[in-house]
Amino acid sequence: MAFSVRGAEIVPCPCCGRELRVIGSRLRKSIKPSGDIIVLNIRRLRCTYCSKIHHELPDFIVPYKRYDADSIETVVSNDSVQTIAADDCTLYRWRNWFQTISNYLIGCLISLSIRNFQVPVDILSVAPQSALQRIGHFVGDAPGWLGRVVRPITNLNLWLHTRSAFLSRNA
Structure with missing residues (x-):
C-alpha cells in the first residue's frame, strides 16, 4: 500500500522561482526506526520556465x-x-x-x-x-x-x- 504525498502550499521552482506543474508520480520507499518500510507515492513536478524536474518530498524524508x-x-x-x-x-x-x-x-x-x-x-x-x-x-x-x-x-x-x-x- 502506498501513501500519496501532496503538499498543502504552492512551492515555486527551487532553481528559478517560477511555477511548477505536476507531470506524474513515482514510488519512494522510506524505512522507519522500527525497520518497517513505508511506500510513498510522491509527485514529480516540472518547472514551466526552466523545465527542471523536482520531487515533492515530505518533511520526514532526507x-x-x-x-x-x-x-x-x-x-x-x-x-x-x-x-x-x-x-x-x-x-x-x-x-x-x-x-x-x-x-x-x-x-x-x-x-x-x-x-x-x-x-x-x-x-x-x-x-x-x-x-x-x-x-x-x-x-x-x-x-x-x-x-x-x-x-x-x-x-x-x-x-x-x-x-x-x-x-x-x-x-
Whole structure:
C-alpha cells in the first residue's frame, strides 16, 4: 500500500522561482526506526520556465537517504542508539555524513537568516562547541530538527547531492 504525498502550499521552482506543474508520480520507499518500510507515492513536478524536474518530498524524508529523518536524527544526536533497526555500518555512515556536511548546513542556515534579516547575535560573536548546538540556534533542538534543516535548504536548491557512487575517468 502506498501513501500519496501532496503538499498543502504552492512551492515555486527551487532553481528559478517560477511555477511548477505536476507531470506524474513515482514510488519512494522510506524505512522507519522500527525497520518497517513505508511506500510513498510522491509527485514529480516540472518547472514551466526552466523545465527542471523536482520531487515533492515530505518533511520526514532526507534527500538521497533510505531511512527517515527521525532515524538519522536519533543517531546523529545520541552516541548510544539501541532503537534504530539498522546495522552498525549504516549508523557509522550517518554520523560520518553529518560530520562532513554539518558546516555546510550551518553556512546555509546563516545565509538564510541573513537573507531574511533574522541573524541571532550570538551566532556572529561566539559559536558553541558542537555542530548540533550551532544548528540548534536556527531550528531548535526539539525532535524534528533535521526536517527543519532539510526543508529550507532543499527548497532553495542548496541541498548537496551526497550519493556515494562516482564516475571513473574512463566512463
